[in-house]
Structure formats: C-alpha cells, structure tokens
Amino acid sequence: MPELPEVETVRRGLQRHLAGRRIVEVEVGRERVVRRTSREALIAGLTDTVVERADRRGKYLLLPLDSGDSMMIHLRMSGQVLLAAGGTERPAHTHVVMHLDDGNEAWFADPRTFGEVVVFDPDHIDNELPELNKLGVDPIAERFESSDLHAAIGRSKRALKPLLLDQHVVAGIGNIYADEILHDARLHPERAASSLDARRVERLHRSIVKILTSAISAGGSTLSDSQYVDLMGVGGSYQDEHAVYAREGLRCLTCGRGFVRRIVSGGRSTHYCPVCQR
DNA sequence: AACTGTCCCTGCAAGC
C-alpha cells in the first residue's frame, strides 16, 4: 500500500525517467481512473506536452507540464506507475498508457481502481483539486519541525493513530507507517494527542522523520501481495524492518517482553506492543 | 470537534 516512502520512491523514478520527456500519445482504458474529469480531458491535457519534473505532496504525485497544467497521480490502494520499452506486454489493469518520445511507455495500472490520474490547472486548485490545499505539512519534502507537529496536534483529544492517519495534520503517513512510527516513539496508538508533553511530541516528531527516511532508503515496503513496486517493477525492502505491522502475536522485537497486539483504531487495523508503548 | 459508517474495487484466503 503506497504511503509516503513508496510514493517518494516512485517520484524519484519519475524524476529520473519521465522529467524532460515529451508525451507523444496517450491511451485511456477504464474511465474510472480519470473520473475527476474525463478520458478526453486527460488525452487532450497530456498529448504533446513535456513533463518538466516530478514533485510530491503527501501521497500525491504532481508533475508540472510545459503547457502550464500539471498532472496529478494518486496511487491510493493498489495503483502502480511503471516504465517499459514501447510494445512490452502490459500487465492486467493497465488503465493509462503514455507513449514517450524516447520510445518508452509509462503505464498507470491499478486493479482496485481507487487511484486516479488527472490533468489540472495549478491556478485553479481550489476548483479542480481542492483537497491539495487542505493537506498538512509534508514531513519529508518541506521544513518540518517539532513545533509544526505541536501546532498541528494543538489540544486535540483525538487518539494518536487516527491523528497520524489524518492527511490534514501531517501528509503522507498511512496505516503501516503510523504503526511503525508510534512503536518507535514508544507511544500507545490510542493515547490522546493532548496528553503528550513537549518531550513526547519531540519524540514523536523524531520517529516520524526517522521511520519515513529509513523506509525511503529501503525503497519502501512491499508486502506479500507484491502490490507495491517502483517504476521498474522492483519491490522495496523495508517490510523486513517492520517492528509491529503484520506481526500480531509475535514477540516484540524492541523490548523482547511484550507480544504484538492487533486492535482496530479509527477503523484501521493497528499493531502495537502493550509493554513498550504507553 | 470527533466519532462511526458507507462507498468505491479487486484479489486473496478462509470456511463451508
């Protein structure tokens, strides 16, 4: 499941292989992935434009085009962006194909079609992509200090787990990294945010940066379903470093005394060690 | 403000 580290890994691939390339032809299969506008709008918006660079905000990939518009790609649950030589057999559920001027093709594939691709006008974000301006601070791309986290948390009575998952607070953290971050910070996922003293907010801040940075270095997490791969189809390795996620019932690797417990918090499965997370 | 539930969708695993 692509979260910030996976999306950042894809972004780096796009910056390397798509930036500077001209899109010469576009094919759109299932219309659901272009539901925000239309098949025609995506084809018209991308055809014969040059991708200037690849940016990211939270889990949103943003690719400014030389036309003045930008392409936004969101992978959601099962989306993949892949690069391949022209004519290569496409995987199932390939919904968008961009033919590039170097003979390669960029594909957007997504079995569950929660993901989307859209071309939008950055001058009209409020109309065309309103959620973008509502995103919280990006903990990697932007300046992110402990004081930012303190301000974002405020006097919120919410539990830490749903708070970390809220993209309006900090953008980019999903279910896997929320669990890993809270474990690293030795904080209980159901602890109220308002109960954190300055020292604990600082600890949480450090863990957010540390876990996300480590996961990016490892190329993200590829779970047993192999859903996430980078632009070249290669999986990440951070799943080998997971301390709690999907380790229900196993002994805690950190304290060696507790056993990882799984609960549902904020409607999401949540893993933590009841001994070292308080 | 904060919570719960619903929807979108497919693939996989468990249970019968």
Added chain:
DNA sequence: TGCTTGCAGGGACAGT
C-alpha cells in the same frame, strides 16, 4: 474441488 463470504485499505463524505 468449488463455491460463498469476508477482509484488506485511502480518502471523501454523510450522519450523529
């Protein structure tokens, strides 16, 4: 073996 059911999850949204 072959079916049905349930579950996984990001995020917007509605309802309480």
